[in-house]
Amino acid sequence: MIITNNKFEADNLIITFTEASIKTKIITISIKDDVDYKELIDYLVYLVPNEKELKLEFEEYNVPDKKEKLDLIKETTTEILEHFNNSVKTLKGIESTPVEGPESTIQEQVSTVGIIEVTDDDLPF
Amino acid sequence: MPKKYSDWFKVDLHIHTNKSDLTKTNDYDGNFDLGVLKTKLVENGVQLFSLTDHNIINVDAYKTYYEEKNDGDPTLLVGVEFDIRVTQDDDSHLTYHTLLIFNENTVDKVEELSTLIEIHYKQEGIALKDRYLTEDQIFELFNNYHFFYIPHAGGHKNIIDAYKGTDITKVQEMVLLMECAHEKVKEKHRQRHKEGFDKLKDSDFRNKEDEAFINFSDNHDCNVYPTPKSGAVHEFYCLKGEPTFETIRFAFIDPKSRIRKQSEVDALKNVKKHIAELDIKNIANVDDCELELSPNLNVIIGGASSGKSLLFNLIGKKIHSTKHTFDTYKKDESNVTIKASNSHNLQQDLPFNSDEVVYINQGDIVKYFEKGDLNELVVDSGKEEELTEAKHQISLRKKQFDESLESFRNQFDKLNTSYHKDFIIRDGDLKNMLSDKFHFVSISNNINYDNFQIREDILNRIKVDSGDFKIDAIYDFTGLEKKNIEEFQALVILKSTLLKKKKEIQNEIKSFLQNVTSSISAKNNTLDSSSRAKSEAFKRKASLLDTCSNLFSEASKFNSCAKGLNDYDYSVKQQIDIDKAVKLVLEVEKVEDLPKGICSCINDPEADESIYKNYLLLVQDNNRLKDYAEYTDTRLLQKLRKENNLIVEKFDNPTTYLDYGSNGNSKNKSPGYNAEMYLKTVLQQDNCNLIMIDQPEDNLGNTFKNEALINILREFKFKKQLILVTHNPSIVVYGDAENIIIADNNKGQISYQQLVLERKDSQKQIIDNLDGGKAIFDMRSRKYNIKKLLNS
Numbered sequence: 001m002i003i004t005n006n007k008f009e010a011d012n013l014i015i016t017f018t019e020a021s022i023k024t025k026i027i028t029i030s031i032k033d034d035v036d037y038k039e040l041i042d043y044l045v046y047l048v049p050n051e052k053e054l055k056l057e058f059e060e061y062n063v064p065d066k067k068e069k070l071d072l073i074k075e076t077t078t079e080i081l082e083h084f085n086n087s088v089k090t091l092k093g094i095e096s097t098p099v100e101g102p103e104s105t106i107q108e109q110v111s112t113v114g115i116i117e118v119t120d121d122d123l124p125f
Numbered sequence: 126m127p128k129k130y131s132d133w134f135k136v137d138l139h140i141h142t143n144k145s146d147l148t149k150t151n152d153y154d155g156n157f158d159l160g161v162l163k164t165k166l167v168e169n170g171v172q173l174f175s176l177t178d179h180n181i182i183n184v185d186a187y188k189t190y191y192e193e194k195n196d197g198d199p200t201l202l203v204g205v206e207f208d209i210r211v212t213q214d215d216d217s218h219l220t221y222h223t224l225l226i227f228n229e230n231t232v233d234k235v236e237e238l239s240t241l242i243e244i245h246y247k248q249e250g251i252a253l254k255d256r257y258l259t260e261d262q263i264f265e266l267f268n269n270y271h272f273f274y275i276p277h278a279g280g281h282k283n284i285i286d287a288y289k290g291t292d293i294t295k296v297q298e299m300v301l302l303m304e305c306a307h308e309k310v311k312e313k314h315r316q317r318h319k320e321g322f323d324k325l326k327d328s329d330f331r332n333k334e335d336e337a338f339i340n341f342s343d344n345h346d347c348n349v350y351p352t353p354k355s356g357a358v359h360e361f362y363c364l365k366g367e368p369t370f371e372t373i374r375f376a377f378i379d380p381k382s383r384i385r386k387q388s389e390v391d392a393l394k395n396v397k398k399h400i401a402e403l404d405i406k407n408i409a410n411v412d413d414c415e416l417e418l419s420p421n422l423n424v425i426i427g428g429a430s431s432g433k434s435l436l437f438n439l440i441g442k443k444i445h446s447t448k449h450t451f452d453t454y455k456k457d458e459s460n461v462t463i464k465a466s467n468s469h470n471l472q473q474d475l476p477f478n479s480d481e482v483v484y485i486n487q488g489d490i491v492k493y494f495e496k497g498d499l500n501e502l503v504v505d506s507g508k509e510e511e512l513t514e515a516k517h518q519i520s521l522r523k524k525q526f527d528e529s530l531e532s533f534r535n536q537f538d539k540l541n542t543s544y545h546k547d548f549i550i551r552d553g554d555l556k557n558m559l560s561d562k563f564h565f566v567s568i569s570n571n572i573n574y575d576n577f578q579i580r581e582d583i584l585n586r587i588k589v590d591s592g593d594f595k596i597d598a599i600y601d602f603t604g605l606e607k608k609n610i611e612e613f614q615a616l617v618i619l620k621s622t623l624l625k626k627k628k629e630i631q632n633e634i635k636s637f638l639q640n641v642t643s644s645i646s647a648k649n650n651t652l653d654s655s656s657r658a659k660s661e662a663f664k665r666k667a668s669l670l671d672t673c674s675n676l677f678s679e680a681s682k683f684n685s686c687a688k689g690l691n692d693y694d695y696s697v698k699q700q701i702d703i704d705k706a707v708k709l710v711l712e713v714e715k716v717e718d719l720p721k722g723i724c725s726c727i728n729d730p731e732a733d734e735s736i737y738k739n740y741l742l743l744v745q746d747n748n749r750l751k752d753y754a755e756y757t758d759t760r761l762l763q764k765l766r767k768e769n770n771l772i773v774e775k776f777d778n779p780t781t782y783l784d785y786g787s788n789g790n791s792k793n794k795s796p797g798y799n800a801e802m803y804l805k806t807v808l809q810q811d812n813c814n815l816i817m818i819d820q821p822e823d824n825l826g827n828t829f830k831n832e833a834l835i836n837i838l839r840e841f842k843f844k845k846q847l848i849l850v851t852h853n854p855s856i857v858v859y860g861d862a863e864n865i866i867i868a869d870n871n872k873g874q875i876s877y878q879q880l881v882l883e884r885k886d887s888q889k890q891i892i893d894n895l896d897g898g899k900a901i902f903d904m905r906s907r908k909y910n911i912k913k914l915l916n917s
Contacts, residue, residue, distance in 0.1 A: 034659075036566035041641060045572075048637065049630050069563065076565060076648045083640040087633045 002052050006077060007059035008070055013077065015040060019052065031073055037080060044084045051092050053085045129879040130419040130864030133363040133390045134172040136373075137351065138204060138226050138275065139308065139341030142176050144183035148253050152179060154354065155346035159186050165350035166199045169361065173368035175204030177224050180246075180256035182239040191232050200368040203227040203235050205242070208257040209276070211287040220257055221287040223276035224308065224341075225267065228370040241266060273373055275339070278307030278322075279314060285322060293325045306337035306377050312386075337380035361387045365863065366883035375861075375883045382839060382861040394420070398481070398814050399846035402464035403440060404471050405877070408456050411435070412876040419863035420466060422842040425850045426857065426894050427868030432875035433850045434487060436868060437819050440848060444815070445476040446484040447507065477815060479507060480704065483807045487819035487850070490803055494796035499709055499781050506703045515699035515711050522697040522713065523776030529693060530765045533723070536686040537740055538758040540679040544744050546672050554662035557655075564652060564660040565645045567667065568638065577628040584621050591617065687736040691720050695772060700784065704813075706806045708784040713775045722769040726751055726761065801833065808837050815846045822853040835859045854895040858882065867894055 002019040011032035017025040027039050058074055143157035166174060176186055182205055190201050204226040210218050227238060245266055246256055258266070263274075276284040288296045310318050315338055342351040342359045351359040365383045366372035376383040385393065403416045411432065425433045435456075441449025443463040451458065462471035493502040503512045595602070595610045602610070649660040696715040700708045724730035724739045728749045731739055743749050747756035751764060766773065783791040783799065785806045791799040804821060807813075821834065838847060838860045851857065857865060865880040867890060880887035892899045 031563075033561065034563050034566050037641070037645070038566070038568060041568050041638070045634050045637070048634050072648060072651070076644060079644045079648075080641050083637055083644065086640070087637040090636070091629060091633050 001055040002047070003057065004054040004081060005057045005059065006074070008061045008063065008073075013073060015077070017043070017047075017054075022050075031069070035073055035076075037077075040077075040080065044080070047084070048087060048091070051088050053088050054081050056081055127367070128419075129417040129881075130423070131366045131881045131883065132419075132863075133365050133385065133394070134368055135170050135361040135387065136173045136339075136364050136368070137166070137171050137341050137344075137361065138173070138175040138202070138373075139177050139206065139224055139343045140174055140347075140350075141178055141206075141343070141345045142183040142186050142347075144181055144186070145178040145345070148179040148181050148256055150254065153345050155348045157186075157347055159189055159347075162347040162350060163190070163198070165347060169351055171199050171351075171361070173200045173202065173364070173372075175202045175224070175226055177204040177206040177226075179206050179222075180208055180242070180258075181205070181253075182235060182242065184235055184239045187235040188232050191230070191235070201230060202370060203229040203238055205238075207263070208282075209263070209284075209287070210257040210259050211291060212259075213290040215290070219287040219290070220282060221277055221284045222282040223274055223284070225263070226273040226275065226370075226373065227267075228271035230370075238267075238270070271370065273377065274305040275308050276305070277309045278338075279310035279318060281309075283309065285325070289325070293327075296325070306339045306380070306384075308339060308341065309343075310338050310340075312338075335378075335380055337377045337384060339376075339380075339384055363387055363390045366881060369883065371885060372883040379861050393843055398477075399466045400440065400444070400463060400475060400815065400848075401466045401468075402471065403443070404462045404464075405439075406462075407460040408439075408458055410874055411456070412874065414877050416866060416877060416879060417864070418846070418848070420846050421863040422838060422860055423846070423848045423864040423866065424857050424860070424862040425848070425866045425868060426852070426891070428870070428894060431868040431870040432877070433868045434819055435875065436866065436877060437817065437848070437850050441484055441817065443474055444482060444484075445474060446482060446817070447479070448484050448486055448489075450486065480812050481814045483704070483810065483813050483816045483818075485804075485807075485818040485821070489819075490800040490821075491796060493803065494791070494799040499783065502703060502783075503701070503709060508701050508703060508709070511701040512709070515701055518699050519697055519711060519713065519776055519779055522695070523773065526693075526695045526772065526776065527766070529690065530769065531762060533686055533690055534758055534762040534765060536679070536683045537743075537761065540676075540683040541744050541747070541756070543672070543676040543679040546676070548669060548672055550665055550669050551662070553658070554665055557658045557662040558666065560655060560659050562653070562656040562659050564649050564656045564663070567645060567649075567660075567664065568642055569667070572634070572638075574631060574635070575627070577624060577631070580624055581621075584617055584624065587617050588614070588621075683740070684737045687723075687740065690723055691736055693719055695719065697776075697779075699779075703783070704807065704810060706786055706810045707803065708786075710782050710784050710790070711779040712782070713772075713779045717769070717772045717775075719769065719772065722772070723765065725768040726764040805833065805837055808841050813845060815848070816841070817848045819850045820852065821849055822851060822856065852895060854891075854897050854900075857891060857895060865891060867891070 002017050002022065005016040005018070007014050008031070011030060013029040013031050013035075015027045015029070017027075025043060027043060029035060029037065029040060056078060058078070061070055063070060140162070141153060142159075143153040145152040176183055182203065187201065187203065194201075204224055206222055206224050208220045209223050210220050212218055227234070229235065229238065245258075245262070246253075251257070278284055284296055307318070319336065339362050340360075341362070343353045344350050344359075345354040346352070351361065353359055363385050364372055364376045365385075366375060372383075399420045400418045401420075402418065404414075405411060405416065406413050425436055427433045435451070435454055438449045438451035438454070439458055439461060440463075442451040442458060443461065459473075462473060463475045464471045465475050489501070493499055500512075503509060591610060591614050594600070595607065595614075600606075649657065652660070694715055695713065697713045699711045701711075703709050720736050721732075723736050724732075727739060727743045728751050731742075743756070748754070750756045750760060753760045753764070780792070783803060785791070785802050788802055788806050791802065794802070804818070808816060835855060838849075838856065841847065842860070842863070849856065856862070862882065865882065865887070867878050867880055869876050869878070878890075880890055882888065882891070
């Protein structure tokens with residue numbers, strides 16, 4: 001499980017991904033005007049081959065004049081992360097042909113399927 | 126047993142007896158014994174000889190030999206070695222030695238010639254040891270005789286030294302115009318001799334290639350025969366033909382073909398596999414006969430319907446030539462037998478490998494070149510499969526060309542479609558995009574997905590192929606090799622699993638992105654109207670960007686495609702080895718202007734502009750497609766094909782020609798030239814042992830027949846067996862055929878007889894059977910006939 005902490009801070013949504021086997025990843029999405037999830041989506045696509053689900057955490061927020069917008073953003077973000085979890089579950093649920101050879105080899109190679117280039121090259125893959 | 130064709134025999138026309146002691150002091154080195162000499166001659170295989178004493182004839186020796194001669198004994202021609210006196214410019218004298226060999230071999234004639242000589246010297250008052258003759262006296266004395274003049278041309282008492290100090294014209298007359306040969310010029314000195322001699326001659330006589338050189342034993346002691354007086358080892362010379370005077374004449378006329386050292390003859394006789402004999406028996410309307418074939422040039426001559434081609438095809442059948450047409454004669458040849466050179470027995474068949482024989486039927490060569498498609502040649506060469514494959518390769522090239530047109534059409538159509546799409550941005554969109562309302566930015570799908578199908582196909586093929594490979598016994602796999610294959614198969618399975626996993630991941634990523642897109646879209650729909658308007662404006666902007674991007678992308682791709690056609694090389698060349706020396710080439714050459722053909726599909730094309738720029742005109746105005754009221758992609762393809770039909774037709778009818786290697790090719794050459802060149806090339810092939818051609822002269826140019834063909838036949842007849850049917854006397858006479866088989870049809874009964882050129886009675890038959898034969902024989906004789914030349 002990758003702990004995924006979401007919090008609103010100033011005019012940003014800050015999402016922190018934490019797990020023992022990966023380096024902590026922090027994504028900051030501006031919510032001042034339009035909300036663009038591109039960086040988040042790209043990172044999630046990158047994570048798919050790891051087949052590790054996300055454990056969602058949303059920190060409390062109290063901004064009365066923006067409550068409606070933040071609620072909608074929280075809802076949308078949560079849906080996106082749940083879509084990710086559903087995909088990972090599907091992947092894990094697919095019965096694979098028994099792998100001949102060390103699993104770690106396969107796993108290493110599968111991980112290279114990340115198609116979208118991620119600018120952070122410090123990932124453990 | 127003597128051969129029925131012209132075969133080699135040893136000759137020695139310079140042997141002394143003790144009679145020479147009368148005219149030269151201490152000339153003979155031992156006790157002369159005719160019996161000993163005869164035994165030595167027989168032991169050494171000499172079949173033609175002469176007793177040539179100095180300026181005198183040993184009549185007794187001749188008489189004894191002629192009276193005791195048995196069938197099969199060596200032939201003895203009357204001869205003398207004369208001292209010829211040459212007056213120098215300062216009135217001094219030099220002498221040289223020359224043999225005179227007379228066309229006489231009877232007691233009466235030897236006595237007659239001896240008497241003539243003795244009377245001459247008596248009348249001149251010349252003592253025995255002072256005897257000499259001048260050249261004029263030679264002609265005066267022996268005017269009524271046929272004789273050969275064989276002067277020493279090297280070493281002691283040679284003709285060149287004798288003439289150096291005086292008029293060289295006489296030498297030319299004696300050794301160039303006469304039927305003569307140079308004696309005593311060592312082989313290693315002959316080239317130098319020729320060059321030196323040439324400097325002395327008048328220009329018209331220089332560079333004669335067929336001057337005859339010959340050496341005899343010049344033996345002076347029968348007990349050590351054939352050792353010469355010098356004690357050196359003697360190597361016999363051989364002449365080709367029967368041991369007769371006429372054979373010598375032929376040899377001196379054509380030394381290249383008819384004079385060889387013994388060692389050379391041994392090499393010539395050791396020729397490749399060839400047909401030695403054909404025993405014809407029990408063929409309806411054909412006389413039984415045993416034909417012996419020369420390893421060199423055999424010609425079959427005869428009148429029309431005399432049975433020449435029947436014999437030719439009979440041989441073809443016996444050697445299993447695929448092209449023989451003997452069966453059309455409807456004759457049973459089962460009792461005909463054939464013998465190989467390396468066999469002692471006659472046999473039913475003598476199969477040759479296809480590459481060992483060149484078998485050309487009458488008119489074949491011309492037929493190959495008449496229509497220019499050369500299909501007949503391919504069929505005759507047994508190369509139909511190769512031709513089919515070559516044509517298949519060209520059809521593939523045609524398909525590629527058509528696919529290129531189709532690809533061009535497709536790319537144009539994509540550009541055209543992109544160009545005619547809507548490019549929409551609405552009033553207020555900019556304002557809405559700049560409003561302070563928020564929306565969720567749509568995600569753009571810019572992922573390049575992998576194509577897994579291709580990779581799956583490859584792995585599946587490898588699985589099947591490696592399985593087949595592993596169990597194929599022909600590879601003789603060792604245990605270790607089998608283990609390697611199994612490890613490779615395991616690797617393939619491993620990679621298949623990996624591929625499957627990656628495919629699942631990719632599919633799930635697609636699914637994830639679709640779900641996210643739907644969620645964002647759904648959320649945007651819940652926003653207030655201003656936010657939705659902003660979202661829609663951004664969607665239209667994104668769409669416009671996509672459309673524009675697509676248009677430029679398609680334009681760029683079409684530009685590349687058009688450039689590809691600008692430089693497109695549709696040429697193709699397929700080669701079929703007809704044999705080792707000749708290749709059949711099927712070629713589509715790049716001669717048509719493809720860009721012009723492409724641009725011709727639109728109205729008013731701009732000739733100086735590229736395909737791309739011309740087709741931008743068609744994008745802008747689809748009505749510019751020539752001959753069509755309205756553009757469709759199908760119509761464009763039809764038009765592209767039509768305008769480039771000349772190229773398409775070239776694939777259906779490629780230029781077909783023969784590549785003769787260093788002899789050039791048949792492209793744009795006349796049928797006659799090609800026939801000549803083809804024949805020349807096949808004759809030059811190294812690997813074939815037997816060449817059979819029915820009437821090679823048919824439709825060949827006269828120049829080639831008389832010069833090139835003859836030269837080639839003469840060159841190759843000593844390297845491979847040639848069997849020709851011919852009407853051409855030049856081939857027979859100038860080709861110096863070793864074996865002449867004359868076919869005769871007497872009221873439907875065919876017979877074959879073997880003749881040789883050097884036999885007088887044969888010459889008459891040959892002349893009677895070859896149009897122009899007499900003229901050719903006359904010309905051949907006249908070449909060195911002084912009387913006729915001086916009178917001409």
